[in-house]
Amino acid sequence: MRIISTKEAGCLSIALEGELDHHAAKGAISRIANLIDVELPMNVSLNLKGLSFMDSSGIALVLHTYRRLSDFQAHLRLDDVPTQSYKVLNAAGIPRLIPTTRLH
């Protein structure tokens, strides 16, 4: 899976591309944690437009990122979430916890 990050005006944008399953999650969680530790952003956007598949490992990745940012009162949002990924995240109530926009 590919992870592409850009930072602009205090907001770190992290785009995920490919398939997010248990096989990919460990590396992705670690990579995102490193990005946050280096950039210390106040706002992070996880853009999921490029995800072609996600299972519950994606829930773990989102919650891990959310908790890491909460440690220093920074904010997370999820952008352009595809239908299949949204269904998985919604099963865990994530859109009620974290601002989420769906991909149309």
Added chain:
Amino acid sequence: MNITNEMNLTFLSKSANEGFARYTLASFASQLDPTLDELNDIKTIVSEAVTNCIVHAYPEGIGKIYIKARLFSNNVIEIVIRDKGCGIADVKKAREPMFTTGDAERSGMGFTIMESFSDDLKVKSSSRGTTVTIKKRISMRISGGRGIV
């Protein structure tokens, strides 16, 4: 109901096989002419069940994962995912949302998602392994449209 087709798949509990398993089952299920959403549900269910085998059944090494799938004449697919691992100590607890004994990349939502994405989920476990049986009904096409028959 009559069985119209059947497949068996055996592979090692390596995480690289998660994608292989879900695409193989999705390909088999495509004979029932599912919608994209239904196909995604099957891929998600298989991914969760196979990941459970990899993470929980064989935590100390590599074992075998066995999948048997059957198609029925009423447009139902039954998927049986079996391992010969250590078993689940408390199945009722394991099926609770957010319960996990796994690492940081596990959310404890695997069974909850399998349950909500399928029509029926049964889990049997002992110290000799675990069997998860899932049934999913695929909607049938009606004269160019789509609906449950």
